Amino acid sequence: MSRERSSAERGVLLQNPLSGISLRRHGGLIALALLLLFNIVFTRNFLHMQTLFVNVSQVATIAIVAVGMTLVIATRGVDLSVGAVMALAGALAPLIFMSSFGRANPGLGVALAIIVPLLVAAACGLFNGVLVAFLNVQPIIATLILFISGRGIALVLTNGNLQTFSNPIFSFLGTGRILGLPFQGWLALAIALFFAWLVARTLYGRYLLAVGGNETAAGLAGVPVRTVKIATYVISASLAGLAGLIVVAINSASDAARIGNLMELDAIAAAVVGGAVLSGGRAPILGAIFGAVFIQLVRYTLLANGFSDEVALIIKAAIIVFAVYLQQASRE
């Protein structure tokens, strides 16, 4: 009996927020703070509204994709196809609103140019999900298929041509502002908050973590393992599709060969720096946003301070390792 009470007391102790703050526990935050400090001291014009604007507009796509990636990683998977799906969605949108139908009905054209690519992206996710959930294909390989051929399909659709356009309504996705900050930044924030809520409060969220943590046990406890997995891949692909639309909207051009190139690596890095574990079972959505911001800031810092590309690669590598190391240490 006495032991029980003391365990309860210990529980309270553990949950005490003050006892939780330590150097190790918040390694990631400290790394971010250091990076900010470096910039404030060394980077010209860093404390400037425009800097915030630039960074927010650039980080939005990584952040959106990283949210989906975090969910996939939570199921013990990984989604290599995000970049290709971005290209596919990005290639479709101009095809639609620049078609004769789209020109004839501008409003409907833009609406369809957003909805149809998202649906196609979701279908890509469904494809990945079915391979993973029903055929037990290992996620890297399942998503490698679209990684290889998704961009090819986009290029076939556009004949490889760059599509340029000017369409103010559609471009709002990438260039609009709300309260002085880029629309896509707000969008990314809203998406992150929504999914953070989804993971924390809903059935889907709990199932997601259970599937990632121990698939067999989850299945035996009545969790619809396959549905959860498929839903997760669909979400990831849909978010990637959205990011693809944003990229196209910013550039007023769609280059299927380039949209979302290497995005999978950035997104995975952001998710892991944000605290996702590749062995599944954790879905720190806000962490992913943190990771995306971190990676964006590293990129910005290196560019703004004139490090040449090849040196920047080496520094970036070191910073990623260090950030993940801190992240790791704080969990143990």
Place this chain on the structure above:
Amino acid sequence: LAQGLPPLEQKDRYKVGFAQTESNNPWRIAETKSFQDVAGSCNWDLVYTDAAGSAAKQVSDVESMIAQGVDAIFLAPREEKPLVPAVMRAKAAGIPVFLVDRSVDPAVAKAGQDYVTFLGSDFVDQGKRAAEWLIENFKGDKGVIIELEGTTGSSPANDRKKGFDERIAQDDRFEIVASQSGDFARDAGRQVTETLLQAHPDMNVIYAHNDEMAIGAIQALEVAGKKPGEDVTIVSIDGTRDALQAIIDGKMGVTVESSPFFGPLACDTLKRYAAGEEIEPWVKVEDRIFTKENAAEHIDEAY
């Protein structure tokens, strides 16, 4: 005929290989299309391969052309040095090789001896001409330049940088304050410009290694509230339709042409070679220069 060059018999129809480097940008796509178009008019069976950006794969592609017994090979080398073996193997197999748009290491393989000729322009010269236009046309007293480089380590990026930087160094009005890679892509060009604009708000010239990055830079400038063409002079290379339009709109100063339309020239050169003509070691492509004066006339030919 020149020493060692394999001969080419005169035929109605040739089986011609075209070994493309990659197809991930509009320029390459236009080049490939030009070859495909000319294959019809010139009576070629075209064997087209795509090395997806890998020099080693391109050598292997050429080897598979050799295995298939093509009559001649047009090779757009990924890199100068690693493609030498491809040239040598084709020569050993008795297949004449024509280099397109980039050459191979002249220290090892020689035109008129190992390969027939090189059709193309001079990347270093393109950079130099961009610099010259800038020197002539720049109005202010201090030119603060941001350079958007192509894919790090690629030879057009290296050459276009070399030509421009060397020429611009001769004029002390100019200073290159930042030079970063935009990977030849519009999106990257935009993002890099956005960032560099913050770090160097006093910049007033952008030199981009290709038009796509230049267009991206224009977008970045506009978002930041600067007027491209007025506050910032933009010089670039390629001559794409979007770039010509930007010049017409007054947003861009100049673009040095780097024509991808090699097809007709290739057809012509092959015919001349088969006819036994001596081919000059470098079939130069005359690159034009597009400015406000002539952009409108040429925009319809652009890709």
Place this chain on the structure above:
Amino acid sequence: MTTPLLRMTGISKAFNGVPALARAELAVDRGEVHAIVGQNGAGKSTLIKILTGVYQRDEGEIAFDGAPSTIASPREAQERGVSTIYQELNLVPLRSVTENVVLGYEPRTRWGTIDWRGAHRRTGEILSRFGVDIDVKAPLATYPTAIQQLVAIARAVSLNAKLVIMDEPTSSLDEREVEVLFGVIRELKNSGTSILYVSHFLDELFEICDRVTIMRDGRTVGVANIAETTKLDLIAAMLGRSAAEIQTAGMTELAATGDRSGELLLEAEGVATNRRLRNLSLKVRRGEIVGLAGLLGSGRTEAARAIFGCDKPTAGRVAMKGTAIDCPRTAISRGIGYLTEDRKAEGIVPELSVRENMTLALLPQLSRMGLVDKAREREIVERFIRSLGIKAAHMDQKVSELSGGNQQKVLLGRWLAIQPALLILDEPTRGVDVGAKLEIQAIIRRYVDEGCGVILISSEFQELIEGADEIVVLQEGESVRTVSNPGVTEDMLVHAIAQPKAKEVDA
């Protein structure tokens, strides 16, 4: 008196500030079989893991074989002559049986490469000491838990150690294998090897051990010569209560009482699956515990899986109150719960908390429009933690940080929480201490008395005999006969299990 082989003094260890061991002591003499007993979470496994270098101690001294121990990793432990069978089976399921036995100590050929032929032969020989005759080249995962446990034991025993540690080696063995194991232990003892033996089956201690160390709440509360103690004393010391208090309770809490004419809940008729279940027929009524008995590998677990809809039947049918079951989800929605045998692989979700693990099956009922009602969740979990006596720091503690027995209670809680009409329990008291075992049995009994049905799989005959109203005997995937309580004796059951197949139904 000579110095003991092993002496651990003043060992303390805390996990995240929560003490698991507080100045625990242990001394093992040469050539003795020494037991450790204690409730779930008393710190037995932790003490062992500190000895073998899996965990680093916070304080305390260890002397082994006459010198202070510097063992910092399991490898070093093995090299110093300590070989261990850990509680959570630690083998490599994808690799062959041979590899699992000889890995790290492979016989070599002249060329320095592995002598596979020799390795297979040696493995076969070692396993045959345990009466196991299997294809040693097949992946370990193709064999049932019990065989895997024997393989783990075989590996540990084959290392020629000075001290062999066995943390609940018999938890998934049936009586026959236990006897074989004891034979091996006696052999080891005679050859001068010491054995550290952890078990919740107190009867076993009296059969095989010389001395026993009793632990409670991370402390050593006593050491006794087995010959001079009684089961009751041990239990009293473990629980920290007086012997008189304990005596009033029976030894198993399952003992059947109520009538058994309840409504038919579940009916299985000639069920076969492609996991070697060949012909299962059984009926479960409300208020009834149906036991499944059989030898190792007779297909009891397979029977449970088939009933729960994990494996599709290739013949026959399973019906719960008349409707068919085709997957675990429908099974659960029809009111069936299934506590699996393999806690680690099929039970807990290690990254999740006690709370999240416990409500996993209940979630659909806890949520409306996909939203989890957290307040209700906490309340329910609170209740089960109290009623099952789960020792956790708090309900948000990761379940993997709990001791084995407490994990088992969390899983039991998972199923009780859905208030199932039928509960399938595969080895429900495995790895659970005596105190908790009685509690669990009492809970099961209470639950049955409320009008629910239970299918009970247990390798402990006592549990079946005292608990089950009916016992269905399986042989090679077939239900061959049924015996009914009251009146079943251990002899009868052993006879029923061993007797060659011939359909007959007892009255």
Place this chain on the structure above:
Amino acid sequence: MLGDAFDLRTYTRQLGRSSTITVWIALLCLILFGLLRYDNFGSTYNIGSFLNYNSMFILISVGMCFVIMTGGIDLSVGSVAAFASVVAALLSPHGLWVALPGGILAGMAFGAVNAFIILVMRVPPFMATLATMLAAKGCALVLSGKQTVSVSWESNFTTLGMSSAFGILPWTILVTAIVVVAAWIVLEKTSLGRTVLAVGGSPDAAHLMGLKTGRAIAFVYLFSGACAGLAGVFLASGYGAGQPLEGVGWELAAIASVVVGGTLLTGGLGSIPATVAGALLFGLVFNILNFENGRGTISLSAYWQSVIRGGLLLLVILLQARVQSLGVRSKTS
């Protein structure tokens, strides 16, 4: 239904054998298809140049196979090969016997960095090698001054990549074959190889069984680095230049080869010969596409090629899944 999906027992029993069969069948079909459809497909010239080019991919796939068997992954192989090619090219004036070990050591240096980050800093392999992938590319560019580096044509360095042993068998193929056989022996016949598999199967268990898990993990990354280094030497020697920009996407090609060869990405199972078959299978697709373009009937654009490659991967995977389920069924009936 759950049973099929999660039945580890039958799954493992079947997996190894059936996936291996799938890749061999697919390879055979593709070879037959090529032989029947194209002239000169089976010519010595084509076979020689095909194997010569693909020897690099075989090497990195074998290295990758070891890494994956421990449950890890090595994304850095492509960049490391590029880096090693630069190192070898820079060393080539001193001759093959300096440049060859130099290139291999350059690869192993990155392998050591990977091992360090993974073992000591406990960063997951995916992230660790993702970082070294960037770093190796950066180093290659820095070292080469952003240019391809000419090899010395005077020294004997290009012998390795451009000439044949005994006048018939290209050295690259011979060396690759030796590495493959050695790797196979290590895996099947040594304690180290078995430890690699055990570590992948269950890292905790392997540790508690007292196996030298750290050593096994360090070994696989060093080996993978060495293989990438050797591939880099082939690259420099066979193409006459150190190429800092090569190797893009090699890691994915290698992973695909390994997986199509029946190796589980979660570790614990794997086959060297089947991995080689997987690498050949993917190489063959390119070769066949080149020949198909040469028939002149259709001229496939590069985009179609990538669609077709993805489609083929899908096909092989579906076949594998099918064979597995058939295997499970026939086994139990």
